Amino acid sequence: MTRKLPPAVETRATQDYDAVFNTDDSLPTRESIVAGAQEKDGLLVTVTDRIDADLIRALPDSIRIISTFSVGYDHIDIPAAKARGIAVTNTPDVLTDATAEIALLLMLGAARNATASIATLRSGNWRNWAPTGMLGTELTGKRLGILGLGRIGRATAQRARAFGMEIHYHNRSRLDAEREKGAIYHDDIAGLFSVSDILSIHCASTPETRGLINRDTIALLPEGAILINTARGDIVDDEALIEALASARLGAAGLDVFNNEPNLHPGYLNLSNAFLLPHLGSATLETRNAMGFRALDNLDAFFRGQTPRDLVEG
Numbered sequence: 001m002t003r004k005l006p007p008a009v010e011t012r013a014t015q016d017y018d019a020v021f022n023t024d025d026s027l028p029t030r031e032s033i034v035a036g037a038q039e040k041d042g043l044l045v046t047v048t049d050r051i052d053a054d055l056i057r058a059l060p061d062s063i064r065i066i067s068t069f070s071v072g073y074d075h076i077d078i079p080a081a082k083a084r085g086i087a088v089t090n091t092p093d094v095l096t097d098a099t100a101e102i103a104l105l106l107m108l109g110a111a112r113n114a115t116a117s118i119a120t121l122r123s124g125n126w127r128n129w130a131p132t133g134m135l136g137t138e139l140t141g142k143r144l145g146i147l148g149l150g151r152i153g154r155a156t157a158q159r160a161r162a163f164g165m166e167i168h169y170h171n172r173s174r175l176d177a178e179r180e181k182g183a184i185y186h187d188d189i190a191g192l193f194s195v196s197d198i199l200s201i202h203c204a205s206t207p208e209t210r211g212l213i214n215r216d217t218i219a220l221l222p223e224g225a226i227l228i229n230t231a232r233g234d235i236v237d238d239e240a241l242i243e244a245l246a247s248a249r250l251g252a253a254g255l256d257v258f259n260n261e262p263n264l265h266p267g268y269l270n271l272s273n274a275f276l277l278p279h280l281g282s283a284t285l286e287t288r289n290a291m292g293f294r295a296l297d298n299l300d301a302f303f304r305g306q307t308p309r310d311l312v313e314g
């Protein structure tokens with residue numbers, strides 16, 4: 001197990017496996033992952049481990065499964081794992097609600113000027129309540145564009161409806177009416193972006209989506225639009241977004257994920273219209289326990305000779 005996991009998860013792992021833990025939660029190096037994998041049957045990894053083709057080639061033959069404690073698996077080279085006959089599993093579903101809650105927090109924080117307001121208060125510069133001071137914009141009545149109406153996108157839409165927002169979305173294919181729940185489908189991103197007062201990214205990081213939010217696509221958004229990202233940092237071109245926020249072409253951004261975490265582009269730190277969180281989407285004890293149990297369920301099924309529920313198909 002490459003990272004320290006919640007106590008209940010490690011307790012269960014101790015009962016069922018001859019598990020090796022990362023007791024001080026230091027970030028493992030590639031070499032230490034390979035060294036730690038010797039004579040082990042499986043690896044339990046997280047999003048901070050880059051399990052690329054070179055690392056997979058260096059793993060011992062004993063490793064038969066990589067169970068990732070995450071819904072995303074862009075940190076694992078799936079074809080390389082497949083080529084070595086190593087199964088890969090993830091933890092979908094269990095972090096949907098927690099991540100959707102963070103998307104709403106980002107929307108509220110970005111729309112209501114939380115970064116600048118909190119800084120004013122904490123620096124002792126809050127002089128008085130002012131009719132024109134620290135004004136934001138409200139979510140009520142706004143059009144929310146969802147890029148990727150999957151599990152987390154739909155859970156975000158459900159919460160946004162309670163704020164009186166109108167939901168629009170783009171997916172590769174249109175959903176059935178039951179899953180759409182009245183959301184308006186756009187068959188291309190230009191259509192979606194042009195009506196998105198707030199655009200929330202919920203697609204996976206893939207070769208097609210990396211860099212999708214760039215100068216050209218930002219230009220499709222309405223003037224003053226707000227961008228929300230709880231998916232993956234590499235879907236956004238940082239320079240383009242920072243430029244759009246600095247020039248007020250975009251009104252604000254709420255970001256929970258970044259390129260090159262934890263070393264995010266320093267340009268974000270000076271922007272008072274950027275509401276930033278350190279990748280907290282799934283960071284509740286309930287959800288992190290559930291992710292750990294799900295990762296162990298997948299290992300259990302695999303070692304019982306069954307197909308794990310969350311087998312990633314390469």
Ligand code: DGY
Binds near residue numbers: 047070072073281282
């Ligand atoms: C995931 O699961 O992919 C998140 O980014 C971390 O919880």
